[in-house]
Amino acid sequence: MATEQEIKNNNSLLKEFQNLLDKDFKDRKLKENEIIKATVTEITKNFIIVDCKAKMEGMIPIEEFKNDDELSKIKIGSLIDVYLERIESFKGEIIISRDKARKMKAWKKLEKVFETQEEMTGYITGKVKGGFITTVDGLPCFMPSSQIDIKPLKRIDHLLNTPVKVIATRIDKNRGNVCVSRRAVLEKSKNAEISEAIKNLKEGDIVEDAIVKATTDWGIFLDIKGIDALLHVSDLSHGRVKKPADLVSVGQKLKVKITKIDNETNRVSASVKALTEDPYENIDKKYKIGEIYEGTVTKIMDYGCFVKIEDGIEGLIHNSELDWTNRNIRPSKVLSVSQNVKFKIVNIDKETKRISLSYKATLKNPWDKITSQIGKEVKIKINSITDKAIFGELVDSKLSGMLHYKEISYQENIDDLKKFKKGEILDVKILEIKDDKIRFSKRALEKDPLDWFKDNKKKVGDIVTTRIHEVLKTGVKVAVDQDKKLIVNIKKIDLAKDAADARPEVFSKGNVLDAKITELDLNNRRIKLSVKAAQIDEEKSLIAKFGEGATKSGATLKGIFEKAIGKKDKKEK
Numbered sequence: 001m002a003t004e005q006e007i008k009n010n011n012s013l014l015k016e017f018q019n020l021l022d023k024d025f026k027d028r029k030l031k032e033n034e035i036i037k038a039t040v041t042e043i044t045k046n047f048i049i050v051d052c053k054a055k056m057e058g059m060i061p062i063e064e065f066k067n068d069d070e071l072s073k074i075k076i077g078s079l080i081d082v083y084l085e086r087i088e089s090f091k092g093e094i095i096i097s098r099d100k101a102r103k104m105k106a107w108k109k110l111e112k113v114f115e116t117q118e119e120m121t122g123y124i125t126g127k128v129k130g131g132f133i134t135t136v137d138g139l140p141c142f143m144p145s146s147q148i149d150i151k152p153l154k155r156i157d158h159l160l161n162t163p164v165k166v167i168a169t170r171i172d173k174n175r176g177n178v179c180v181s182r183r184a185v186l187e188k189s190k191n192a193e194i195s196e197a198i199k200n201l202k203e204g205d206i207v208e209d210a211i212v213k214a215t216t217d218w219g220i221f222l223d224i225k226g227i228d229a230l231l232h233v234s235d236l237s238h239g240r241v242k243k244p245a246d247l248v249s250v251g252q253k254l255k256v257k258i259t260k261i262d263n264e265t266n267r268v269s270a271s272v273k274a275l276t277e278d279p280y281e282n283i284d285k286k287y288k289i290g291e292i293y294e295g296t297v298t299k300i301m302d303y304g305c306f307v308k309i310e311d312g313i314e315g316l317i318h319n320s321e322l323d324w325t326n327r328n329i330r331p332s333k334v335l336s337v338s339q340n341v342k343f344k345i346v347n348i349d350k351e352t353k354r355i356s357l358s359y360k361a362t363l364k365n366p367w368d369k370i371t372s373q374i375g376k377e378v379k380i381k382i383n384s385i386t387d388k389a390i391f392g393e394l395v396d397s398k399l400s401g402m403l404h405y406k407e408i409s410y411q412e413n414i415d416d417l418k419k420f421k422k423g424e425i426l427d428v429k430i431l432e433i434k435d436d437k438i439r440f441s442k443r444a445l446e447k448d449p450l451d452w453f454k455d456n457k458k459k460v461g462d463i464v465t466t467r468i469h470e471v472l473k474t475g476v477k478v479a480v481d482q483d484k485k486l487i488v489n490i491k492k493i494d495l496a497k498d499a500a501d502a503r504p505e506v507f508s509k510g511n512v513l514d515a516k517i518t519e520l521d522l523n524n525r526r527i528k529l530s531v532k533a534a535q536i537d538e539e540k541s542l543i544a545k546f547g548e549g550a551t552k553s554g555a556t557l558k559g560i561f562e563k564a565i566g567k568k569d570k571k572e573k
Contacts (some may be wrong), residue, residue, distance in 0.1 A: 035101050040078045048074065052094055058082070064098040081105065082400050083439060099138070106137035107173060114168040119185055122166045124148075124159050134166060134180055141166075147181035150190070155531070167330050194266045196226050201268065207260045210270060212252045215245045222256065227268055231256060235271035238279055238312030242299070279312040287355075289345050292362055297339045297375065305331045307343060307357055311504065315355035317343060324360050324367060325398040327436075334359070366397040377445060382424045385417060392426065392440065401438025403428060409443050410450075411487060449486035450522050453502050463534055468511045471504050478529070490515060494530035497539070502532070 003517040038050035038058065043351035047059045060082065065071040074080065083100035089241060121134040124143070131144040143166070148156060167188075210231075211223040219556055220231040231254075233241050241247065248254065256270040257400065287293065287309070295307040295315070304318040320327045322334045335341060344361035347354075371459070380392030383400065388402040403426070408416040420426070428440040466478035469487055475495065480486040490513070496502040507513075 005160050034084055035081050035104055036084050037079050038082045038096065040074055040076055040080065043074065043076065050080065050096070052084070052096060058094045060096060060098050080306060086427065096407065097400050102138045106139040109137060110139065110168055110171060110178065111173070114171050117167055119165045119167055120180075121163050122180060123161055124156065124164060125161060127156075129385075134164070136166065136178070136180065136276070139178065141168075141178040143178045143182065147179075147183045150183055150186050150315065191266055193410075194227055195263070197225065198261060198263065198266060198268065200225070201227070201258055201261060203258055203261055206257050206275070207258065207270070208253075208257045210252050210254045212248050212254060214250060215248065217243060220244050221268055222254070223260075224256075224268065224270065227266075229256075229258075229268040229270045231270045235259070235269075235273055237452055238273050238276065239308070240298070240306065240314050273312075276312075279310065283313065283350060283355075284348060287345055287348065289348060292342055292344050294340060294342050297337050297341060299333050300331045300335065300337060302331075305335050305359075307341060309355070314356070315343070315345070315357040317357045317359045321346065321356075321358040321360055324365055325400070366399050367433075370394070370399055370438070371433055374433060377427060377429050380426050380428055380440060380441075382420060382422050382426065385420060385422065387417075388414070390417065390420060390426075392428075395425065399438060401440050402548060403440040403442060407431070407439075407441040407443055410446070410448065410485070443547040449481065450525065450527070452486050453520060453522065453527075458517060458520070460517050462517050463514055463537070464529070466513050466515055466529070468507055468509050468513065471509060473504060476504055476507055476513075480513070480529075487529050488529050490531060491527050494518075494528075494532045497532050497535040499529055541542070 011095060015058040036052060038052045040048060040296040041051050041057060042049035044062075046062055048062060048065065050058050050060065054059050062071070065074065071247040080098065081101045082096040082098055083104060085095040085097060085100070110120075112118075120136050121310050122134045122141065124132050124134050125140075126133045128142075131142055134141045134143045147169070148159070164182050165185045166182050167184045168178060168183045169184065173175070207224050210229065212220055213223050213228070217233070219233050220236070222229040222231055231244075233244055236244055236247065254272060255275060256272055258268065259271045259274060260269040261267075293309065295309045297305050298308045298314065299306040304316050305322070307315050307317060309315055317330060317331075317335075319329060322331060323329045341359060342355040342362045343359050346358050346361075347356040349355070350534065379395040380401070380403070381395055382390055382392045384391045388405055390405075391400060392403060392407075393400045405414045405417050406412040426442060427445060428442050429444040430438060431441045431444065432439040452458075464480055466488070468476050469479045469484060470477040472489075475489055475491040477487050477489055481487055492502055492504060494502075494515075495504065495507070513531050514534045515529035515531045516533040517527070517535055518530045519526055521527075
């Protein structure tokens with residue numbers, strides 16, 4: 001029988017053993033789909049046997065170690081990372097993978113370096129549509145063709161299966177897609193070199209041997225001590241430059257001044273014109289507004305012509321300053337490129353470096369002559385006929401004007417326009433010139449029919465004998481003179497005293513009507529005649545002559561009219 005002390009010792013041993021079991025169990029608590037540490041226990045021809053602290057050992061195919069130099073480093077007792085897929089399969093085996101462990105670690109690393117844009121080492125293993133397969137830490141990635149180098153490469157044999165530095169540009173873990181770029185690494189390196197080189201330059205430096213690398217319509221690319229610089233077309237000369245290629249060629253050396261350095265973008269701007277004096281600085285001393293000079297047409301645009309005054313100085317002749325007679329004339333119809341022309345300086349703006357010129361100011365102004373011909377007879381050639389006017393050009397000049405249909409004749413008949421044809425020569429009088437617009441009149445050459453009133457000393461209140469010229473729905477037109485040149489409208493309301501008699505349809509062409517002049521404004525050509533007013537005046541006159549004692553004898557207004565008309569008839573006989 002055991003003693004008390006022996007029992008205590010046995011209990012202590014049991015407790016210690018239990019702790020060891022608990023610890024071992026804890027160490028053996030594995031989780032699937034995780035990377036675990038495994039110990040190499042055996043290396044065979046086809047497998048590497050590892051202890052994962054599970055019920056049984058795991059086996060990894062030797063092929064999963066051939067993608068790198070890891071196989072030569074593995075020995076019995078080595079610790080390696082494996083991916084635990086299943087703790088126990090249907091066969092009771094543990095399923096592990098070295099490849100999947102490597103890819104999972106690679107993804108975690110990739111996600112980290114993607115955020116920090118750190119460089120990674122990869123291997124270009126083959127070409128596919130649109131780019132190349134690049135392996136990074138055993139993970140296949142895609143490198144677009146545009147991202148293999150800064151410049152397009154004709155061949156990449158020297159890059160295949162060799163370590164290259166890349167940067168991850170896009171990752172999609174769900175789809176397992178990764179895009180990498182070698183170009184980004186090269187540009188980063190180049191930018192670092194440029195940043196270091198730029199430190200040796202400062203704004204205001206003069207470079208004697210800047211080399212022209214390329215030319216465009218908007219500027220020139222220069223090589224300044226290995227640094228790319230831009231010479232904008234506006235900085236090539238003080239004057240206007242059509243194409244930089246007309247002045248420089250690739251490989252040519254230029255003397256330039258560094259005008260701007262952007263350290264953030266590593267962009268350098270240079271200028272040639274900054275080395276020469278600005279010709280606009282003292283331009284107001286060399287050229288005076290209002291003076292006439294001579295230059296050469298360099299460019300023709302839709303809105304005008306550019307003229308070279310001297311090297312670096314150009315002015316613009318706007319369309320409105322090309323011709324006295326046509327403000328919107330096409331510049332190509334007046335001037336041509338390389339033509340020497342005289343011009344007058346209209347305006348000089350030193351701040352904007354713009355000079356306004358006038359070509360027409362050097363020519364004889366036809367408006368100076370025409371203003372003295374207002375009220376005189378001239379000849380015009382019909383250029384066009386619209387629905388209301390004739391437009392014609394003065395025969396002895398290029399000036400054009402308008403002949404409104406109301407100025408063709410005193411009848412103011414719009415149908416008169418049909419009598420004329422394009423190209424016909426007309427005698428007209430210049431009525432008015434306003435805002436470079438001329439108004440002609442043809443009727444002004446004829447005697448005004450309204451002068452009949454002056455010649456016959458007629459005034460408001462007088463009775464005139466007229467003859468119906470035309471019957472209208474709204475009244476009648478009557479001829480006041482025998483020549484039928486003075487035609488006046490009489491409204492329906494003024495045709496008779498009684499409304500029943502004031503119907504145009506009861507009148508005929510040729511009927512004689514006595515009418516009273518109720519309005520006579522010759523200046524504004526306003527004449528108003530009224531038969532009604534004449535009848536009222538006659539009625540008053542008859543009553544005044546025959547109406548005395550009529551109420552005593554019982555005479556009526558009708559009888560008075562009949563008596564008066566009878567006496568009138570006897571006298572006429």
